[in-house]
Amino acid sequence: MANISTGNQVGEIAIELYDKDSRRQVIQPFTDGWDDAVIKTKKWLNGQHPIFEGAFTIDGAIALVDVLKIDNSKFSNHWHMIEVKSSTSLKKIQIEDAAFQYFVVSLCGVKLSSVSLACIDNHWNYINEGDYNGLVVEYDITEQVRELQEDVKVWLFDAHSVAEQSKEPTVAMGNQCNSPYECEFKAYCEGQSDRAMFPVEWLPQRRGKLKEFIAKNKIKDMRDIPDERLNEQQTLVKQCTVNNAYFLDKESAKQAMQHCHYPLYFLDFETINFGVPRWLDTSPYQQIPFQFSIHKVSDKGIISHKEFLDFSGNDPSFLLANQLIKDCEEGGSILVYNQAFEKKRIQELAERFPHIADNLLAINQRIVDLLPICKKYYYHPKQEGSWSIKKVLPNMVPTLNYGELEGVQHGGEAMDAFIEAVHPETTEKRRQEIDCQLRAYCKLDTWAMVGIWEFFNSSQ
Numbered sequence: 379m380a381n382i383s384t385g386n387q388v389g390e391i392a393i394e395l396y397d398k399d400s401r402r403q404v405i406q407p408f409t410d411g412w413d414d415a416v417i418k419t420k421k422w423l424n425g426q427h428p429i430f431e432g433a434f435t436i437d438g439a440i441a442l443v444d445v446l447k448i449d450n451s452k453f454s455n456h457w458h459m460i461e462v463k464s465s466t467s468l469k470k471i472q473i474e475d476a477a478f479q480y481f482v483v484s485l486c487g488v489k490l491s492s493v494s495l496a497c498i499d500n501h502w503n504y505i506n507e508g509d510y511n512g513l514v515v516e517y518d519i520t521e522q523v524r525e526l527q528e529d530v531k532v533w534l535f536d537a538h539s540v541a542e543q544s545k546e547p548t549v550a551m552g553n554q555c556n557s558p559y560e561c562e563f564k565a566y567c568e569g570q571s572d573r574a575m576f577p578v579e580w581l582p583q584r585r586g587k588l589k590e591f592i593a594k595n596k597i598k599d600m601r602d603i604p605d606e607r608l609n610e611q612q613t614l615v616k617q618c619t620v621n622n623a624y625f626l627d628k629e630s631a632k633q634a635m636q637h638c639h640y641p642l643y644f645l646d647f648e649t650i651n652f653g654v655p656r657w658l659d660t661s662p663y664q665q666i667p668f669q670f671s672i673h674k675v676s677d678k679g680i681i682s683h684k685e686f687l688d689f690s691g692n693d694p695s696f697l698l699a700n701q702l703i704k705d706c707e708e709g710g711s712i713l714v715y716n717q718a719f720e721k722k723r724i725q726e727l728a729e730r731f732p733h734i735a736d737n738l739l740a741i742n743q744r745i746v747d748l749l750p751i752c753k754k755y756y757y758h759p760k761q762e763g764s765w766s767i768k769k770v771l772p773n774m775v776p777t778l779n780y781g782e783l784e785g786v787q788h789g790g791e792a793m794d795a796f797i798e799a800v801h802p803e804t805t806e807k808r809r810q811e812i813d814c815q816l817r818a819y820c821k822l823d824t825w826a827m828v829g830i831w832e833f834f835n836s837s838q
């Protein structure tokens with residue numbers, strides 16, 4: 379949901395940016411119907427104004443073009459084609475998509491002078507309310523697209539050949555199932571293929587030579603990888619998985635945490651990242667915390683809870699930063715799970731609010747990361763190669779369960795819930811429901827960390 383809305387927002391901003399004379403020639407094939415969309419596109423191509431979502435069809439292929447802008451710089455009645463993407467860099471698949479569109483549009487008789495991909499510039503800063511000039515950067519891909527025209531013919535021929543077969547093709551699952559996009563048929567194909575008892579996908583850090591070795595030898599089961607090809611962590615995962623045994627080095631974990639001092643704070647942020655910034659002085663896809671949860675444990679073992687959540691719809695950053703300083707003011711170690719994330723957010727807040735930067739950066743000095751400790755001293759085969767807190771927790775602290783949470787069970791759902799809660803049309807009843815769900819979710823994250831701490835530090 380968060381991604382779809384980013385795509386829509388980028389599309390809307392593209393219209394603002396390219397439609398300088400506000401003609402709003404936007405084709406809507408999904409509401410107008412395909413035939414009408416094609417007819418309307420043809421009609422507007424007789425004019426000189428930008429066309430958005432122009433619809434084109436040839437025998438066996440259709441294309442929708444984000445932006446067509448008249449370009450009479452060299453020849454009359456030529457058009458500049460722009461594909462607007464919510465990504466921040468050029469991708470091969472996007473150039474191939476554009477090559478396909480170029481092929482269809484050209485065959486429909488439209489003269490294209492050039493092709494660009496417009497991507498989001500994530501270094502751009504939102505300074506003036508409503509002014510998105512500079513949000514997207516255009517890359518000229520005309521040459522690449524023209525060079526691919528013969529390939530497009532082959533792609534189309536292949537696609538039609540597959541579609542015309544009476545039986546589905548027999549293709550083994552592989553990298554193509556996840557890259558460049560996760561295939562929608564994955565669940566179906568997984569159901570059809572023999573699943574390895576101990577899938578190689580459970581081995582962490584499958585990169586470089588190991589990745590090549592797995593691909594070259596079409597290995598599915600980690601037992602078929604010689605031990606000497608695995609690093610220490612992969613070996614641990616393989617041994618635990620194959621022997622169905624867990625690994626725990628409690629003493630070393632305790633030692634790694636012995637420099638922590640009370641009171642202990644267990645901290646977690648929930649963040650939102652808008653492709654099209656909503657708040658001034660923020661950049662595209664900047665992770666902005668809108669919520670935190672803190673469990674505090676005193677030296678006497680007394681546990682208290684603090685939290686912050688802002689549904690005002692305004693930038694929550696300043697209020698959150700001040701509240702964070704206040705709630706951590708007593709000193710003591712601050713434990714997080716994956717410090718790179720929390721530290722970066724605090725660093726960014728410090729850069730935005732210099733007058734409280736010292737207090738914020740002092741928080742970063744106190745942070746202790748539980749993730750590397752878990753990674754080094756604990757593994758259970760049910761983690762399936764992951765040390766995410768949601769994978770570690772059920773085995774370490776079986777009484778805590780993310781599955782029992784209502785509505786919000788992971789970070790992506792938290793983002794979606796936040797967007798829904800701050801939407802002006804969301805009812806107060808629904809907003810309160812989301813409020814409870816988000817608080818419960820973030821609270822469980824920090825309560826889970828308390829559980830992990832206690833697990834390592836218990837005498838049993």
Ligand code: SF4
Nearest residue numbers: 554555561563564567
């Ligand atoms: S999941 Fe998709 S890409 Fe992978 S084999 Fe099945 S259909 Fe092909």
